[in-house]
Amino acid sequence: MVEIKKYHLPPTHLIPNSPQPLLHYKGLLSEPSKRRPEDIHDTLDGNGWETQCIFRYGPTQQSHYHSRIHEAMVVLSGAAVIRFGVADTDPDPDKSAWGGAREEGGVEIAAAAGDVFVIPAGVAHKTHDATPSAAFSLLTPGEGRGIPAPDVREALAGVRLSGFTMMGAYPKGCGSWDFSVGGDDVGNFEASWNVPRPEKDPFLGDSPDGIVGQWTGSARPKGRTP
Structure with a gap:
């Protein structure tokens, strides 16, 4: 049975985050035979999700979020730390990764090959230590x-x-991802919070263990407001 971890991330001054939890399916595809990109694509496609990219990540990147679309990230190879839920406060990604130039809060998760993350629209993420x-x-x-x-x-x-690689997939018919950084949507966080839930989970389909059961209707998240 897959281990599912949930993280509820409240809005910050700069980041919408989401009323829906970030989901981490730890080791869902831990067997190398399950991590062939073409086979993963078949699963995603059957559940109504579109494969859009595979990136190899460098030492770090700018914290960002996708304001109008949910995302599934599949770790295909390597390992890294992914910080969720907060914005960088310096344009130098190295300073925000290792120098403390970031908002307070959020969560850091060790990601390894075979892990899957389902990220609600509005939730910030930043990869480092790849x-x-x-x-x-x-x-x-x-x-x-x-x-x-x-x-x-x-x-x-x-x-x-x-290196450290991840596949990105998004619900079909919802367009492509944008790259929003802290402060882009201050005053309009509801636009991210109200993005409709996809009909099926990218990997668990109709199972209530995935987003079908874990993501409820839109609601204003608890915690800090912009």
Whole structure:
């Protein structure tokens, strides 16, 4: 049975976060045979989610969130720490990763190959301490907001994984992801909070163990307000 961890992240001064919990399916795909990108794509596609990218992550990145779309992130290789729920307070991502230039609060989660995260719209995330060390790179064709290939499954099968890599997928028909940083939506956090829940969980489908049971209707999150 999959281990599911839930994290309720209240809004900060700069980040909407969400009334829905961040879900971490720890070790869901821990067996290497389950981490073939093309097979993962088949599962996502069958549950109404679109594979849009595979990125290899560098040492760190800017904290950001997707303001109008939910995201599923699948760790394909490597390990890293992912910080959720707070904004950077310095444009230098190194200072925010290791120098304390960030908002108070949030949660840091050790991510390993086989983990899956289902991230509600509005929840900030930032990857750092990625191993093995490698340069940041998009590994799939296109610009990361969809895979422009005649056969997406074939394109994914051709990806060679190295370093810390994650696949990003999003509910079908909801467009592509944006890259919002702290402060973008102050005064309009409700737009992220009210993004509709997808019909199915990206991996658990109709099971109440996934978002079908864990995400309720839209509601104003508790905690700090903008």
